[in-house]
Amino acid sequence: MSKYKGFSKKDLLDVYSKMYLSRILDQKQLILLKQGKGFFHIGASGHEAAELAAAKNINNKTDFSYPYYREQAFCIGLGMTSRELLLSFLAKDDDPNSSGRQMPQHFGSKKLNIVSQSSPTGTQYLQAVGASFVCQRKKNKAIVYVSSGEGTTSQGDFHESLNWASREKAPVIFHIQNNKYAISVPIEEQTSGESIYNITAGYDSLSRYDVDGCDFFESYQAFKLASERARKGKGPSVIISDVVRLLPHSSSDDHAKYRSTKELNDDKKRDPLILFKSECMKNKIIKAKEFEDLEQIIKEQVDQDTEWAELQDDPEPNSFSKNLFSDNININFSNESDIHKIDSDKCVMVDAINHALSEELDENKKMILFGQDIAGGKGGVFTATRGLTEKFGSDRVFNSPLAESSIIGTAIGMATLGYKPVVEIQFGDYIWTAMMQIRNELATLRYRSNGDWYCPLVVRVPVGGYIHGSLCHSQSIDGYFAHLPGVYIVYPSNAADAKALLKTACRMDDPVLFLEHKGLYRQNYASANEPDTNTLLEFGKGRYISFGNDITIITWGAIVQKSIEAVKELGVSADIIDLRTLYPLDIDIIKESVSKTNRIVIAHEDNLTNGFGGEISAQISEHLFEFLDAPILRVASKDLPIAYSSTLEENILVQTNWIKDAINKTINF
Amino acid sequence: MATDIIMPKMGESITEGTITEWKMNVGDTVKKDETILEISTDKVDSEVPSPATGEIISILFDANETVEVGTVIGVIGEKGEKINKEDNSEKSDLKDKDLIDTNKNITSSIEIPSNKPDIDLKNDYKVSSRFYSPLVRSIAKKEGLHLTELDNILGTGRGGRVNKLDILSYLKSKETSSSHDAITVNEESKKSRVPLSQDLDSKVEVMDPIRKKISEHMIQSQSISAHVYSTIDIDVTNLLKVKKTYSEVYKDKHSIKLTVTSLLIDACIKALSEFPLLNTSIVDTNIVHHKNINMGVAVALEDNNLIVPVIKSSEELNLIGLSRSLEDLSVRARNKQLDLEEVQGSTFTITNPGVFGGLFGIPIINQPNVGILSIGKIQKKPVVKETNFGDSIVIRSMMYVTLGYDHRLIDGAYGTKFLSYLSQVIDSYGDKIEI
């Protein structure tokens, strides 16, 4: 049997059946939605050819895919079934995408190597680049596929991805499906020169393809070339497919409000299914009747699948809290006494961190470090990673571009594929450009995929003030992140805890935000006898710095020392509790102490309003109200930016005297 | 009347002592000076002799407990002296370290009916006019304290708030059935108070034990008693004349000094005999009438401290005896040679800021007294005198005398009448003193 453009008839029927299945599923889901059986749908109608062309070049066993929401046809092309997609639409328990956690069309499949996708436009790119770094290291010719609409190319993450992928000649294909609209915003109001092709010029190893995405065959050729190129290690490609959006943006949209009838009719003329059919019929490969029969079978199949899917179970109501974190932590934790030793050499906190990283790099060959300035002779602006490139090579300890979202995004991708990135954000003050990656990707991957995907990376972040760092080198960020379910938060106050906690962080199966106070790095009082290689401290265990009867001071980070000073100067009998981790919060130690002293001061460096102290205070009054003999007082920095001048800084950041005042007030209540 | 057994100070640097063994039990009769317990301190071990003859009516600390010097560790009362409490001895003392356990049970114990007196939980502590912290409420609830009972606990917290230690020591005093401890101000709560010290350059010095004791005592008194004052201007011209006339005689004949103070004490005793309500103590809602007038006399020490030696049964002494006692006690007070019992058991107190130039004082009652007399400076003043020949201005030696008294028991009329009577006694000093 003769082939058409390299495809057998069987292949072509297969491609069509998948495009058609996607199309019919769009229609079916919109019907179900209107029947009140679902709440959201976003369609691929008009994008099917480009997506099938892509899918046909991706190996669902070895390659990894990051498809965006309008890629139902791509997922079908990769092997997702109509039953699975209907389970997703109906938010059923057996849905392989997210078991009812995410909206429909947020794809993910462990089986098909489709990494669970979240909602923000553009975050997927950096993760795909990170994943492609792992493929590169595996040297198995695997590649990574990632896509979005044209509007999404306005996101910084997209450009950051092109830069880093191009720098590394990463095996990744960027697929931009240009339907000329981002919801209602036309490309002329979106993109410089109305051309994604043009704006992606200038990246050294990036190949670019501008194709008619409604033409399966043309698109297929581009993906073939791009994938071969990537598998050969020649670098990334961007493929811009010119497609049509036959449906409104989503079930929540009515495009008649912003698109003309003429334009809509013109788009219909480019319907990729019609074009595909007519090309096959024109070239006498497949007859109209054959298509009709196939369509009939598919329609009936979808009807049956729908009936079946509707009968499937909803998620167990009490499974709602499952899979925020991994349940099984297989770490041999040490006793408190092993952490605060007396017989080893003393070291300062920054060296303890350096040693922990070095030991863990030795321990875990999949662990890598990157961040700004962390490599080579510099070894980080605070020297936490000094000497590590020399010791472990630039493959494992290397500099990232100056882009925080890149650091977190690629680290997520690498972690998802089994690596252990331990990355540094140079200053907590600059973590904010990575916030989307942290908030909507890092923290949610395990939950949203119901445990199928997870990204256990460690983000080390120097934070805090008292170093004349002014507004943007002094910030405390714990309050922001403590609000975020899905990330462990560690904040050590001394070298011994820092080492033992960082080593644990490197072995956890979930993301860890590891906060390092810049002011403590070389402080004598924060130095400690160094715990040995096998010392690992469990998260969620606060530590009594002192024992007393009259008051409990709950604190962490740099304020631990200030609390010690305050207590000493006043001569009061106080329990000082160093929380060490904010998530998990050691509520047991708080309970134990509060039920003894009945008076509490919470002291932290972060500013007052919405600082984590407010949460602790609330938890105490909710759970331990009857133990209170005085109101809970918080000592926190002022709700202000942090000024440079010493005299100003001293009035903004928490001072020992402030803690003393609070203790006095509480004790004298 | 009740006498405290106090942890003695066994050496200059000693601040606490440990009870090693009680040789007597509650209910045993003891003779004065008979050994009642043994203690040990960092420096010495010692037997503690009974401060009084009577019956041990309360033991406040058990063997092996360590308490601060000066702490009342037991009480001796007169035979048969009763404290209106049932015996709760099967209940263990509620101590600080037990609190965690106590509190742990609070939540669950709310639901569980106990053998505690039934209290109406609806009639809860919120209806009180006073503020109670959640902790105090939950302890009160657990212990079955009636609202009125709770309302009567004296608070040492901010603005007189009842705090954890207040309620715990109240409960403790309830259990130990001690008349003494019915005064529910706790010692521990004072210990934990910190002075507000903003100024880092200030030197911080720990109070010596006597100062601490005075400090506690004064705060305690202010939170217990409803202080009220009356002042009167007394003509002491005659008294001075008497003093002048007889001081030689006293010196020669009795080799003692006749002082203005001893004359005033003498007058005061006479006035107290006439106004006996000022020679009482308040225990709970009971008035304890003291048989004797044990006159406390405040003596300023050189180290800035203050001590109040007591002239026991002063009403039995004539002026000679009084003067002798006074001289003896004040000399030994200044030399720190007083025995503990000599500074205990006062029933009324006199203080004399006048000798330092004070016009008049507003003294704090020396607990458990209900009255204190403050003597001002004697000044010569032009005074208008009514004579048969009309008004005339004369120069007289005048002295302000202030009576501080506890309004819980004594009202203005009574207090002021006492002063007027005192004035008359003083004014009427003539030739009739004992020689």
Ligand SMILES: Cc1ncc(C[n+]2csc(CCOP(=O)(O)OP(=O)(O)O)c2C)c(N)n1
């Ligand atoms: C960061 C972010 N901003 C806004 C949105 C809301 N949003 C969802 S899709 C979309 C338009 C995307 O347009 P385009 O990239 O062209 O893809 P298309 O939907 O046209 O396929 C917007 C604004 C979002 N999901 N994420």
Ligand SMILES: [Mg+2]
């Ligand atoms: Mg678009």
